[in-house]
Amino acid sequence: MHKIALIALLSLPLFAGFFPQTVHTSVKSVKGNTITLNKKFPINGMSGVVIHNYGNDLTAITSRIAQTSSDESIALVSKDILHHDELPTIKTPVSPKDKVIGGYLYNNVLVLAPDADTYAKITSAHHKKWIHPDLFALYLSVEGEEKPTRENLARFAKKYQVGLVYIVRKNSAVLLDPVSEKIVSQKSMTNLPAKGVFPFYMRFKKRGSGWFGSDVEGNYYNTMESL
Known part of the structure; x- marks a missing residue:
């Protein structure tokens, strides 16, 4: 035994x-x-x-x-x-x-969360160098991209030295390695909002892309499941 x-x-x-x-x-x-x-x-x-x-x-x-x-x-x-x-x-x-x-730069983490409360809970629970999602939202706006994909996450990660992307999905969370574009960890999550709002968490008011502040192709969770 x-x-x-x-x-x-x-x-x-x-x-x-x-x-x-x-x-x-x-x-x-x-x-x-x-x-x-x-x-x-x-x-x-x-x-x-x-x-x-x-x-x-x-x-x-x-x-x-x-x-x-x-x-x-x-x-x-x-x-x-x-x-x-x-x-x-x-x-x-x-x-x-x-x-x-x-796991180079794995301490540098971008969080994609459904709302500000979830974002705050995640970032307060771990000691990491958090890459604020506003930066990613602004990057997509400048690039003219409508929603996050593994491809634009990889480009963003390379430019801003992101090691992991913490993605909150429906009832779970995963860690995406943007270089390999593979999931390297996952866990269950509870008490998440029923409906997420893009773009995860915003600190600036004006943005150029029409998808900000609204659902894309159904809702936030559908988009996160595709990553």
């Missing part, structure tokens, strides 16, 4: 609670766009970054990666880490012994 309990305990994810923890490991081998780590990430869908050491205390993030299977296989997602017209693009390939941080 004790042996069964121990096996069950060891099979649990390697993080406590709703938020996955940052993981530090290194590259074991590289074959094309598939990378094997010395220690796998605790959950599929977790993304991370590869850090190359150039010597003389000079290091740089060279690539984004995401775990795609239950073994140590990692997929190369992008080498476009930082784009600036005045800076050269890093072209260093991923190499064995490169350091890896899984």
